[in-house]
Amino acid sequence: MLRGPIAEISLSALLNNLKTIKSIVRDRHIIPVVKADAYGHGSIEISRLLLKHGVEYLAVAFTGEARILRESGINCQIIVLFDRDACECIELNLIPVIHSIEAAHEFSREARKRNAQINVHVKIDTGMGRLGLTGEHIMDGLLTISKMPGIKVTGIISHFSEADLKDRTFALQQLNKFISIRDMLSSNLNRYIFSYIANSAAVMSFPEAYLDAVRPGIMLYGYSPLSYDIPADDQKFYDKLIPVMSVKTKILNLRNVPAGTPISYGRTFTTKRKSKIGVIPLGYADGFNRLFSNNAEVLVRGRRVPVVGRVCMDMTMIDVTEIKDIKEEDEVVIIGSQGQEKITAYELAERANTITYEILTSLGSRARRIYV
Numbered sequence: 236m237l238r239g240p241i242a243e244i245s246l247s248a249l250l251n252n253l254k255t256i257k258s259i260v261r262d263r264h265i266i267p268v269v270k271a272d273a274y275g276h277g278s279i280e281i282s283r284l285l286l287k288h289g290v291e292y293l294a295v296a297f298t299g300e301a302r303i304l305r306e307s308g309i310n311c312q313i314i315v316l317f318d319r320d321a322c323e324c325i326e327l328n329l330i331p332v333i334h335s336i337e338a339a340h341e342f343s344r345e346a347r348k349r350n351a352q353i354n355v356h357v358k359i360d361t362g363m364g365r366l367g368l369t370g371e372h373i374m375d376g377l378l379t380i381s382k383m384p385g386i387k388v389t390g391i392i393s394h395f396s397e398a399d400l401k402d403r404t405f406a407l408q409q410l411n412k413f414i415s416i417r418d419m420l421s422s423n424l425n426r427y428i429f430s431y432i433a434n435s436a437a438v439m440s441f442p443e444a445y446l447d448a449v450r451p452g453i454m455l456y457g458y459s460p461l462s463y464d465i466p467a468d469d470q471k472f473y474d475k476l477i478p479v480m481s482v483k484t485k486i487l488n489l490r491n492v493p494a495g496t497p498i499s500y501g502r503t504f505t506t507k508r509k510s511k512i513g514v515i516p517l518g519y520a521d522g523f524n525r526l527f528s529n530n531a532e533v534l535v536r537g538r539r540v541p542v543v544g545r546v547c548m549d550m551t552m553i554d555v556t557e558i559k560d561i562k563e564e565d566e567v568v569i570i571g572s573q574g575q576e577k578i579t580a581y582e583l584a585e586r587a588n589t590i591t592y593e594i595l596t597s598l599g600s601r602a603r604r605i606y607v
């Protein structure tokens with residue numbers, strides 16, 4: 236039998252989340268973000284299901300991720316958010332997001348070399364401080380790029396830095412800047428420019444930002460990105476999201492030890508009573524953060540039990556003294572439900588002082604995945 240964690244990916248939960256997003260944004264395009272192997276959920280399977288249900292575009296970070304999709308037969312429009320490999324973009328028929336005039340020159344040169352004409356989207360930095368045209372010369376830059384042979388600017392894109400906050404002042408400034416650039420560009424070029432800026436946080440809380448399309452990632456996978464408690468009357472969307480990933484493993488070994496037994500590296504935990512310790516084949520190499528040492532719970536037989544001692548590379552110890560009839564090979568839930576109990580990526584993120592995104596990408600990408 237294969238060891239190590241299993242990530243159970245629920246396609247019905249994914250579909251539920253897609254429908255929830257559709258009910259919020261209505262006729263806007265939904266561009267699911269499937270970068271980082273669909274946040275650890277498996278980009279091929281996730282993309283296939285989404286495409287079966289009306290999605291027309293996907294977004295990835297790098298051309299390598301798009302290649303994996305193309306090679307598995309996915310031929311929808313794929314937007315490449317961060318790469319600048321013009322050859323790959325042309326060969327794979329991708330829509331690159333261009334971040335600078337220099338990069339635009341490269342795309343133009345490559346396209347002319349092949350006698351090709353490629354559609355590109357241009358990134359505008361409205362306040363994220365990461366990538367995109369910025370400063371006072373954004374319009375000049377856009378017009379310069381628009382005139383380059385071999386490429387056609389069909390869209391503009393920007394990204395919010397804090398649409399997850401309750402105070403939307405800065406997000407609104409970003410949106411207004413973006414809209415004014417779009418309006419200037421489309422009047423200059425005398426044509427419609429596809430524009431999009433909304434991530435999950437904006438989908439959940441900022442309808443003015445929907446524009447032509449939204450680009451949700453984390454919401455699709457069943458988690459709210461908002462960093463504040465949602466007011467009761469806004470709970471309707473939030474409640475409808477269902478986590479797509481459960482992570483499970485099985486007890487590898489059980490041992491009965493006397494009081495005073497140190498557990499794991501550094502002896503950070505010593506049993507205070509006669510104890511039963513379970514060893515599970517899951518460690519930080521599987522994305523179970525070392526910060527969970529003495530600082531997380533897992534589910535066994537429908538009950539919460541604590542992680543004891545340091546998380547190792549491939550192993551973690553849990554205290555199962557209180558669980559009657561426990562046996563080796565019993566299922567252990569890291570994320571997901573068992574009986575009445577539930578552990579979410581929110582809980583783990585809080586314990587490791589990080590965000591659900593990092594929990595899902597680390598645990599999900601290293602587990603063996605099964606689709607249910």
Ligand SMILES: *Cc1c(COP(=O)(O)O)cnc(C)c1O
Nearest residue numbers: 268394434435450451452453460
């Ligand atoms: C990752 C990413 C998204 C999706 O963000 P979520 O918070 O997961 O919805 C959207 N746009 C860009 C540019 C991104 O990098």
